[in-house]
Amino acid sequence: MLRLDRLELQVGAFRLSADLEVPGGASVAVMGPSGGGKSTLLSAIAGFLAPVSGRVLWDGRDLGPLSPGQRPVGVLFQDNNLFPHLTALQNVALGLRPSLRPRPEERARAEAALARVGLGGLGDRRPAQLSGGQQGRAALARLLVQDRPLVLMDEPFAALGPALKAEMLTLTREVLGARGATLLMVTHDPEDARAIAESVIVVAEGRAAPPVPTEALLADPPPALRAYLG
Amino acid sequence: MAGLCLGTLAPLLGRAGGGGLGPADWAALRFTLVQAALSAGASVVLAVPVARALARRRFPGRSALVTLLGAPFILPVIVAVLGLLAVFGRGGLLNDGLRALGWPPVSIYGLQGVVLAHVFLNLPLATRLILQGWLDIPAERFRLAATLNAPVWAVLERPMLRQVVPGAVAAIFALCLTSFSVALILGGGPAATTVELAIYQAIRFEADFAGAAQLALLQYALCGGAALLAVALTRGPVLGAGLGRAVERWDAGGLGARVADALWIGAAALFLLLPLGLIVLRGIGGLDDLPGEAWGATGRSLLVALGATALSVGLALALALRGGALAQVAGALPLAASSLVLGTGLLLVLRPFVGLGAVALPVTALADALMALPFALRSLAPALAEVEARHGRLAESLGIVGVARLGIVVLPLLRPALGFAGGLAAALSMGNLGVIALFAGQGQGTLPLLMAQLMGAYRMEAAAGVGLVILLLALGLFWAFDRGGRLDAAAR
């Protein structure tokens, strides 16, 4: 279970507060107007941004003293999810251990993860030799081997076409759901939220609201979200 | 870094000697500032149109030209001056031409000559710095400007120049502060005395080591001031690798712009390459006269250059990782370092512990590395910042930190910048006399020292041959490192 305990964040003049809980194993969409603080919230949970006050807790444990790499958190960014100079296999294997020479068993796990996301046999390619969808799959494969209980995604497939995006979301749901991971995903698209999330955190007007069920929220959005959804 | 620059002054300051600045020193300081300011200003003003022309034109041999244009910067000073005189001197091509036309000759001697020579030596650097600024403007912005029919100069180029120019001016200003041979040879007389000459006088004839150290401090202070000012005025990436591409432009298709660009590139090439060509011609004649010592000296020079490269790139990387304005200023200080003061200080520091002959080559490499450091840093720091901006969070979230981060992420992605920095350091070291003269025993000289000795023994032809070898090796090293950095730089 993720708990944000009276969390206060500040970036320049921008402030954001959050006091909420996300149950373990839940898939939650994070929605709200641009500049509302969605990415800021994820940054704080991932450990890239130190809070002004309050705590981030996972299963009752304060994550404050932990660096991003030590947190039980896997992240998928908007872009630059793969190192351009490394092969897909090396990129995936980095999820196991910070080394460019995976041990045989690590190699096998990375290859299995690549096969699981449909990239079997493409492990020797570099990101530039993969299509946009394949790059997303490789990043997913790394999340898979990382085996972190909490996964944060910041509009991960925004650059993909609608069909491809739907495919990736389905895949995400499958691979993460099978592991019982908790997922927080920033998205602009109500369809994404419906497809993958059972509840939504609305981030607007300086506050991240506790999650509410997706269908209920989208059927009757609060004013800030309504203006944004149009 | 600052420790190496300033620390070497400490033993000098502790030595006996009067110190204090006399009226002649103040006159020298005035002249030093005036010539450095004029030289820096002229270099940058001329570099802007040349860089713009190079940035927006594509033609066969463009990248070779960009590399060759850098050559004057790595030449031993006396070679560069002789090349300039072959064109602009009393008996040079220019005055021959003027005489043939029945016009009065022009004199290179005086402030104009000092500035001309400094522009010759530093225009390549200024052009490179500013060209990088142009290439750092993303191509999409030019496309956007083109679709909006917006004035590229006002919306893209002027803001870029405001970022890049202060740093370029400050770097060249600092380099010209310690100019000594150029200012004196072409200055025409003692009115053209720089602070560096006063340092020579203090150390060589007056054993006034404390005085020399004070003057050196003054140079560092001026350089530090210039560097701070530049840091304050500059933001964003400056010198990097990847000068190969030309940005596609839609605003420069007019005949006037094309002719202007061609003229600027042609004029810069003529100005820089004509003296260079004459140097090469003279050198070819001297290749037959190379003394037997040249082989050993070549080997030692290569060793020193490679050592200096490793040290310089390593130090620059450490400073770049450390980051911040302090690191930038510390990295800029060596621009104003005087070889004589640095070498004398190192000599005092090292002498109690080791034989000087034993450390001649390592110490020379260290001093050369220091001299090349500002350029290596300027190449690495922005590239490092970019790598961190792009991939820092990902590395962080994967727990790739510390040394592993360096090996897995930073170094591989920095390769182009590392190659460029290494090439520059190697080339600079190859042509730099540096401190070797203070340390070398018998048969320990490098090529620049051999050249100086040949010239001192009337053997100008052989010296010209050595000069040519230096030029070729320096360009070769630069090419090899730069190329090595970009090979296999796939998927960027």
Place this chain on the structure above:
Amino acid sequence: MRPTLAALLALAAAPAFAEGKPVLTVLAYDSFTAEWGPGPAVEAAFEAECGCDLRFVTAGDGAALLARLQLEGETTDADVVLGLDSNLVAAAKATGLFAPHGAAPKLDLPVEWTDDTFLPFDWGWFSVVGKAGGPMPTSFRELADSDATLVIEDPRSSTPGLGLVLWIEAAYGEEAPAVWAALRDNIVTVTPGWTEAYNLFLEGEADLVLSYTTSPAYHLIAEQDPGYVALPFEEGHYLQVEVAGKVASTDQPELADRFLAFMLTEGFQGTIATGNWMYPAVTPAAGLPDGFESVRPETTLYLAPEEAEALRGPAIERWRTALAQ
């Protein structure tokens, strides 16, 4: 890396004995020890008779030698310093780092040599050098009145430059500033050292250059080019004497004395004329090569070391003031 470092340290800690032979360390300027200079022949000849190992340590030129020695003080490894310029002799003596030589050799110098600390090994006259067919003034005054152009060295950074300033002082005394002022429009430029000046002259940047009477001999002997002339000046030519001295703190005093004695014998002096392009302090039995005897100034100007030292500062200041207008 390890073996290299060990080797470096071993070298650094090298004792004054190598393979059982005593080591004599001579601090000399680098053009003396260069492959084409007198150094290699001198080393071979001395080692053949001394049963020792002669090692050269180098510095850029005469002034650099003294600066180096002053920096190192009594901790210096040098046993003998070779190549100081006579104008620096007083300053060198004042350091107290040199020991008397105790010899009274017979020398072929244009002046009497009485110094008890330093022994000359070669000498030369400063001279204005030009090209055959070019301007040939016969004095500084005539040069100043002519259109001839001249390139000179800076007395603040070079020994020939200092020699010229003392030359004008010795020849003209109180009138020296006026002579400099008159020369101002003839002087194309002032270079940091001899190398730059001579190069400029060879490139045709000036008709004349301040160099040595022996410069034409180099072109004649080494290049078979008779086209260069040392101009005899009516006021006389200033003398430069290059000397060597024994370092007081030497751990090889006998060997150092032997070297100084050897310095004035055939094995050393025979290498000077065409190795260093100076006059040997003791003329070798075979005499001097062509081009050395043909230019012999009638008058030799010379300031004793103490005079030269006292005059140096004020003379440079007069020079600077006159030319910096």
